Amino acid sequence: MPRNQQILLKSRPSGDAGLDNFELASVDTPALEDGQVLVRHHYLSLDPYMRGRMDEGKSYAAPQPLGAPMIGGTVGEVAESRNARFQPGDAVVGMGGWQLYSVVDPDVPGALRKVDTSHIPLSAYLGAVGMPGVTAWYGLVRICEPRPGETVAVSAASGAVGSAVGQPAKARGCRVVGIAGGAEKCAYVVEELGFDACIDYKPHADARSLSRAIKEAAPKGIDxxxxxxxxxxxxxxxSRMNAFGRIALCGMIAGYDGQPVPITEPRHLLTNRLKLQGFIVSEHMEAWPEALGELGGLVASGRLKYRESVAEGLAAAPEAFLGLLKGRNFGKQLVKLV
Amino acid sequence: MPRNQQILLKSRPSGDAGLDNFELASVDTPALEDGQVLVRHHYLSLDPYMRGRMDEGKSYAAPQPLGAPMIGGTVGEVAESRNARFQPGDAVVGMGGWQLYSVVDPDVPGALRKVDTSHIPLSAYLGAVGMPGVTAWYGLVRICEPRPGETVAVSAASGAVGSAVGQPAKARGCRVVGIAGGAEKCAYVVEELGFDACIDYKPHADARSLSRAIKEAAPKGIDxxxxxxxxxxxxxxxSRMNAFGRIALCGMIAGYDGQPVPITEPRHLLTNRLKLQGFIVSEHMEAWPEALGELGGLVASGRLKYRESVAEGLAAAPEAFLGLLKGRNFGKQLVKLV
Structure with a gap:
């Protein structure tokens, strides 16, 4: 069996996460038991939710155990198989974690899924046709419920989720306004992804200033x-939501590290009769087939574009992850392992 | 025609509303035109939403015009009629405003409704079997969607809305926790309204302290x-909501005067996948018949109890209203005019 390398969670952060919270380890790959497969990871997905799991505190998922490999989505190929449904060479997506190899029991529901790479690149199954894409689809379709002619806005618009919110919203006949950090990302969002407008939040010192910019980009308000x-x-x-607006609450990067950031004027929620709903896509597995069907079709036909930031090699994962938390990535953050 | 008295909005408040924002006026009652009725008001309803209408700013309703009688719900009897559907002596509920008489065209939908006072007191049509009751019912049934065994909490629990939230929730098999201001209100909520617990928020200096008290009263969290x-x-x-909890946002008295009060830890909305929804019951007229049917049955059979604070005479309305905004009332605030 091949030698495996892993990134372990060494310690929990107090405040900002840092490189010293992680540790690279080298271990033997255990021999396969009946029914198991060995997966060689090609790409590791880095996602903001991982920061929450590094904490001990109450989050929506159990905390990541100390001393264990960081949890995470992976795509790769079957290297060895003792399971009749899987053959060496099969392209698969799973939750292999921050390591080169994983041993998986594919008979556990949701553990491993074969994917078709004839029209869709393997890495897309970690992005637009994977968890981030379904996250976007669920929040957009099931919570925001956009109707033609309405205005839809999305933050982190150039990212893996944001890009998969805006393009399907545009396809539904909405005006789509992105919010992103930096002129380069905003140009990409408008020129390549086809959003109607994109606001760079970085020059704005406060919410009032940003609100004025949103008013210009969304003159009819946001639904x-x-x-x-x-x-x-x-x-x-x-401050720019229209009456009966819907807000899908998917991430709060700003609050993960350090102090929480308050909602300063909750009165808008009442006066505009807004619905605000937090969600985690893994709790809505019933939506995945419909979502993946639409997303896969859009990607295969070139109507859903996305960008990837690719770090090279497992050892680069912690730094790439910290950069993601600071918004330094551009599009879906991956680590290339093969 | 009888001489009418009115309370006019004289000026808009800057900060706290005060007595000098109101003015008592005496005017002639106009002669009836064909189709109209003259209603003599027995009770005037005072409600927190009226504070929002006193402002010029963006609220969910058009601002109350300066120099016009304050808007408000009223119950009374038909004094004169030039409408075939209404006879003198008919008990009616409408939006007559802060005055002794109103001239109404009952053919305008929603303007005037006859009510049956054989088993339900006239004043209840301004409270448990009126707008506050339907408000409670809509938020509870349509947004909170309580299931047997769950825990439901309500603030301003002894008030017109709060009491009509808790008792139907209890009837649905929930543990019901009230929050109210003062030991007397809390005792009433538990002993007379039958809530399982009630927390007096007044001794708590901050949200953290109040949160600990809520944990004791709702050991399984709040749904x-x-x-x-x-x-x-x-x-x-x-901080005490369970995963997938639902919050019906009906009022924010704390923010009406002066500075908005922030939501300090919006992260809970995400980590617990909460749904928070603002609403105004007048926009959901389709729910009124079902709600009034249930509420009327509960009141008539004594299973929905309520308390009234009654101010005597039109001139007392402004001071009673300001007291309501400060939480000085106990139960539904009315002004008795006859």
Missing amino acids: GYFENVGGMVLNAVL | GYFENVGGMVLNAVL
Whole structure:
């Protein structure tokens, strides 16, 4: 069996996460038991939710155990199989974690899924046709419920989730406004992804200033908002929501490290009769087939574009992850292992 | 025609509303035109939403015009009629405003409704079997969607809305926890309204302290929350919501005057996948018949109890209203005019 390398959670962060919270380890790959397969990972997915799991505190998932490999989505190929449904060479997606290899029992529901790479690149199954894409689809379709002619906004618009919110919203006949950090990302969102407008939040010192910029980009107000960020951006958008607006609350990067960022004027929620709903896509497995069907079709036909930030080699994962938390990535953050 | 008296909005408040924002006026009652009726008001309803209408700013309703009688719900009897459907002496509920008489065209939908006072007191049509009751019913049934065995909490629990949230929730097999201001109100909520517990928020200096008290009263956490108050109380309850909890946002008294009160830890909305929804019951007229049917049955059979604070005479309305905004009333605030 091949030698495996892993990134372990060494310690829990107090405040900002840092490189010293992680540790690279080298271990033997255990021999396969009946029914198991050995997967060689090609790409590891890095996602904001992982930061929450590093904490001990109450989050929506059990904390990541100390001393164990970091949890995470992976795509790869079957290297060895003692399971009749899987053959060496099969392209698969699973939750292999931050390591080169994983041993999987594919008979556990949701543990491993074969994917078709004839029209869709393998890495897309970690992005637009994977968890981030379904996250986008669920929040957009099931919570924001956009109708033609309405205005939909999304923060972190150039990212894996944001790009998969805006393009399907555009396809549904909405005006789509992105919010992103930096002129380069905003140009990409408008010129390549086809959003109607994109606001760079970085020059804005406060929510009031950002709110004015949103008013220009969304002169008829915002009906559906997909929130990936929280903090100042959420406060600014809240002031521009139309009556009966819907907000899908997917991420609050701004609050993961350090102090929580308050919602400064909750009165908007009442006066505009808004619905705000937090969700985690893994709890809505019933939506995955429909979502993956639409997303896969859009990607295969080139109507859902996305960008990837690729770090090279397992050892680069912690730094790439910390960069993701600071918004330094551009599109879906991956680690290439093969 | 009888001489009418009115309370006019004289000026808009800057900060706290005060007595000098109102003015008593004496005017002639106009002669009836064909189709109209003259209603003599027996009771005037005072409600927190009226504070929002006093402002010029964006609220969910058009602002109350300066120099016009304050808007408000009224019950009374038909004094004169030039409409075939209404006879002198008919008991009616409408939106007559802060005055002794109103001239109404009952053919305008929603303008005037005959009510049956054989088993339900006339004043109840301004409370448990009126707008506050339907408000409670809608938020509880349509947003909080309580299931037997769950825990439901409500703020301003002894009030017109709060009491009509808790008792139907109890009837649905829930554990019901009230939050109210003062030991006397809390004793009433538990002993007379039959809630399982009631927390006096007044001794608590901050949300953290109140949150600990809520944990004791709701050891299994809170699944449905009906919010009448906002501010510190909302922050404390948010920290005790269970996963997939539902929050009906009905009122934010704390924020009406002066500065908005932030939601300090919006992260709970995400980590616990909460749904928070603001609503105004007048926009859900389709729910009124079902709600009034249930509420009327409960009141007539004595299973929905309520208390009234009654101010005597039209001139007392402004001071009673300001007291309501400060939480000085106990139960539904009315002004008795006859």
